């Protein structure tokens with residue numbers, strides 16, 4: 110049988126790194142001592158308020174079709190949060206509820222980008238971006254965020270990448286995997302480029318509440334970007350709710366949501382009421398990130414960074430945000446994939462080779478901070494023990 114061309118466009122490479130993860134999962138299933146610090150899930154539980162609201166919704170028989178763009182109460186709560194973050198008046202009809210930030214990102218990008226049109230994306234980037242752009246038939250134009258620039262993209266490189274076919278910028282700050290958080294001046298420079306070339310900004314803010322410095326710069330707050338920024342976000346990371354698939358987009362006005370409405374009709378046809386009730390309860394209980402989760406990640410990133418930097422031959426930067434630490438193994442004499450494979454085989458510790466996130470992450474391993482303290486300590490011991498054998 111034949112398949113459509115999309116199938117070939119989605120058959121992307123970059124799976125080598127994940128093989129380390131799959132091997133680790135298999136080892137663990139076979140009962141072999143294994144620490145899995147590869148995926149971005151959390152050791153924290155979802156807020157009890159969310160769980161209770163979900164149960165109550167199910168008990169009340171909330172199992173039917175729902176409004177396509179989302180429960181008006183949840184849309185209003187997200188709009189309120191956006192207004193608080195940006196200082197801009199935001200109405201519920203700018204908000205569209207989605208099955209996680211990824212579903213929001215997917216719907217927004219395929220609504221803004223056409224065949225042959227270009228999306229400019231700083232790398233390292235989250236691994237779903239290439240498939241998302243490919244689905245739209247778009248072309249991904251990658252700009253570097255080198256380790257030597259603390260993984261911050263240079264706006265001048267974005268400007269150089271612009272062509273008459275450029276349609277949008279897709280940027281995550283804080284970044285996965287680097288933890289880089291762009292500041293106000295960087296966003297202003299990016300905003301001037303976006304305005305000069307009439308580009309959309311798709312701002313992936315799943316880690317926005319996990320920025321550990323001063324409060325992060327929200328691009329939609331800036332005059333240069335407010336009218337052209339679509340924010341995508343979710344409760345996955347900030348509220349330890351990855352499995353609920355509770356996310357949203359916030360558009361600059363209600364026009365894009367009207368297009369997203371037609372797309373949702375053809376696709377998800379709304380979001381489960383019991384998930385939306387849980388999301389609303391979570392946002393009411395903790396309007397930003399769960400305080401204990403945020404505090405733990407902020408502390409762990411410092412402890413892990415200090416532990417890694419004490420290991421001869423390894424180093425790492427203190428992440429500015431997000432839930433990952435990137436361990437630099439470039440001085441070890443091993444590539445990231447070989448390092449990760451041997452680390453797993455010889456110590457049982459699984460870290461994710463980050464090369465697949467983009468060239469700037471070459472020679473780095475990603476470590477998940479959503480890991481219990483005792484496991485992190487054990488992981489640092491294993492890492493140090495392995496490095497000493499090299």
Ligand SMILES: Cc1ncc(COP(=O)(O)O)c(C=O)c1O
Nearest residue numbers: 209210211235281285343345356
């Ligand atoms: C940068 C980035 N964007 C989006 C997502 C997807 O989040 P969600 O679970 O809300 O779909 C992730 C998840 O890891 C991510 O790291």
